Amino acid sequence: MPRHLVIGNGHIAIGFDDTAQIRDIYYPYVGELNHVGGHRCAIGVWVDGKFSWWRDPEWQFDLGYHEKSLVTNIRATHPGMELSITSEDAVHQRLNVYLKRMTITNLAPEGREVRVFFNNDLMISETEVGDTAVYDPERHVIYHYKRGTYFLFNGATEGTRLFQYSTGVKRFNHSEGTWRDAEDGELMENPIAQGSVDSVISFRLFLKPGETQLLNYWMAIGSTLDEVTDLDEYVKDSGVNMLLDRVIVYWQRWAEKSGTWFADLPSRVRDLFYMSLLMVRVHTDANGAIVAALDSDILQYNRDHYNYVWPRDGALAAITMSEAGYHGMVRPFFRFCADALTDEGYLRHKYNPDGTVGSSWHPYVVQKERRLPIQEDETGLTLIALWRDFVHHQEIDFPQSVYDTLIRPAAAFLARYIDNALELPKPSYDLWEERYGIFTFTSSAVYGGLIAAANFFRLYGNDYLSERYHKTAQMVKRGILSRLYDQERGIFVRGLVRENGRWVFDKTIDSSVFGLWAFDVLPADDERIVRTMEAVESTLTVKTEVGGIGRYEGDSYFRSGDDDAPINPWFISTLWVADWKIAKARTIGDLRAPRETLIWVANHALPSGLLPEQLHPVTGEPLSVSPLTWSHAALASTVLHYIDRYRSLVNASF
Known part of the structure; x- marks a missing residue:
């Protein structure tokens, strides 16, 4: 199931499913760690003695965001219950607080009591072992904790605070979870649970016919109990309504x-x-990590996920954001890459959001032949992105700050990792991470990376290195034009692969050949590019x-x-x-x-x-x-x- 809504602030990211219920909470890094793990933090409603979870098919949802904003704008209706609920969700742009404003309308011709339940189903630090859920009677809140991570849950209706609470054991032995306790409309108020646990808090409203009332719910996240209780006090003092309205304005100003x-x-x-x-x-x-995706449902198909930094994805995203005017946002990405760069000057397959090396399926040896398990395009693309960022914003000091840690070592690697006989980069994995060889996209990215490096060296007065890398780039261009072009078909091939000790064409039509013109090997209207891209369009x-x-x-x-x-x-x-x-x-x-x-x-x-x-x-x-x-x-x-x-x-x- 895809994530239909995602919100965050650079420290927290939260994903929602098609019923507007939380499935992922990432903290302290975007993409790491997931404290829900794809389970559901369920929302339920009780009225007239009947209970329904939002996952029930009778609920109808219209999901979206406020215009130009990372604040959701959700409408949920239940014709049978005669209820209409709007929900606005946001993460504060600066503080580690999740905010929800619900507007509940009674569509029935008589007054009614409505109770709303929030199930807090966490697996702190991605494991259900050793969590604690506890009710704090002094503050009248529920909080969960394990080691250095705390989640505090609170809320209020107009003039009243939370109605009931309970904690309990979930998904262990025969215990399903405290959410079952909610289905009769009452909570048993068990004050503490340890191990694999969840909690539920409820709120009560009395609505006249056609009346609308507000319900606010919030979650504070931090490393200590004092930190989350201070955030809780801040939300209570400021008010969810004011905070949410400010978040909307912030993101609109940011987008504009x-x-x-x-x-x-x-x-x-x-x-x-x-x-x-x-x-x-x-x-x-x-901290600069640009994560590929936050949808944890991919775990159902492969016991891994997309919550990694591929320098390929990150560099292309950085180019876009720089073009759009967000230079300040992408600068940390280049520092992230500088820190991640190996001593040899290349970037690895992928990284965790905290900067450590991510999982990989690229081996160091195949049939007793040693390989460097990288996608070389990722190193080249990062230099291309950095140069294009400079061209757009002309901030000369920032590239200088990563000159010795990124530009020089990455350029040296690109220039060194060359098959001189072919005048092409040595083999690496393709951008799709599936095959090993010498590919047109990779070669184009290496050419663009070397040109970017030559430009930086010229910018900073090192004419010797500038000329050297420019000449190396031109050599790679010669190799591309002579070795990766299929004269018979009049188009560029996907790449070269090794067969029986010889390099042969991989003639598969592949959209990635767009890199030829995107990274300035040839202009887009060159007849060879035209034929190649027309083949891509017609075939694919x-x-x-x-x-x-x-x-x-x-x-x-x-x-x-x-x-x-x-x-x-x-x-x-x-x-x-x-x-x-x-x-x-x-x-x-x-x-x-x-x-x-x-x-x-x-x-x-x-x-x-x-x-x-x-x-x-x-x-x-x-x-x-x-x-x-x-x-x-x-x-x-x-x-x-x-x-x-x-x-x-x-x-x-x-």
Whole structure:
């Protein structure tokens, strides 16, 4: 199940399912640790002696956000109970506090008592062993803790505080959880539980016919009990209403910083652009980690997740955010990469949000042959992103601060890790992390990284190194044009793979060849690029009502079991083709096709505005994780490129 809503502040990230209930809480890093682990922090309602959880099918939901904001705007209705509830959820932009404002309306012709229940189902530090849930009678709150992590839960209705509480054991022996205690509308008020535990707190409202009342609920997170109790006092003193309204304004001001004019793009594309900026922001940790995704449901298919920093995804997202005007947001990412860089000068496969090395499936040895288990494109892309950030913002001091820790060692590695006979980078894993060889995308990223390094050396007065790396880049370009171009078909190949001791073409049509023009090996209108990208579009376009463009021929990742189903459309590959058309556009009319692509993306987003990794080619249902940071970064990038091209073509006509 994809995450339909995600909120956060750079220290906390919270994901919600399609019933607006919490499934993930990440702290103290965005993406690490998950203190819910995909279980459900359930919400329930009791009225007229009847109880219903929000997961019950009778509830109807309209999920979304306040405009240009990381504050949710949810409507839940239950016709049988004659209740309508709106919910606004946010993480305070500065403090580690989750805030919820519920507006509850009685649609019945008579007055009624309504009780709302919140089940706090945590597994602190990603394990259910050794948690404690306790009621504090002095503060009239529930808190959970284990070692140095505390969660405090509180709330209030108009004029009253929480009504009842209870704690208990869950998912152990025959104990299902304290949530069962709520289903009769009463809580037993057990004051403490230890081990695998949960808790429930409830609130009571008396509503006249047609009356609406507010219910506020909040959660403070910290490393000590004093810290969370201080946050609790702050929320009570300030009031949830005022705090939430300020959070809305903050994110709107943040999103509007891009100051974008949207040419002829429709409002739904504009809205998705802002949502995409916000989604990249919410997946970015304060220490610089840009996490690929926060959807823990992927654990059901592979006992791992996407809660990692791939320097590939992060660099491409950093390029987008820098283009959009968020230089200050991406600077920590480059420091993160500088700290992560090995002594040899390369970046590893992926990293945890705290900067430690992440899990990997790339071996050091295959059939007794040693390999360097990296995706070399990630090192090149980081230098490309850093140079483009400088070009956009002209802040000369920041690149200087990572000159010795990132620019020089990474450039030296790229220049050293070359097969001189081929004039191409030595083998590494491709950007899809699936195959080993010498790939067009990787070679293009290495070329772009070396050019970026040469530019930095020139900027800082080191003409010797600038000329040296520029010459190395030109050598790689020669290798690309001579070794990765299929003269017979007139297109660039995906790469070279080793067969029987020889390098041979991997002729698979792959959307990643977009890197040739995206990283300035050749212009977008070069006839070789045109033929290559036309082959990508014609071969990989999904010929169903869903449409879109797949990654590469024969892609089996999350492919449907139906043999007749084509490859799955991915948002990034679809947008790459649109980007190419934008780059080579010569008239406003040439922008019609990429404009339609942007509308297609907007039409296939989740109702809340979030973009998954890929779609089912027949049903259009989201597949793999959602939201995917890379999808949102690609959408925002294409919108920016479209606007720039539209403006330049209009100006050229005068």
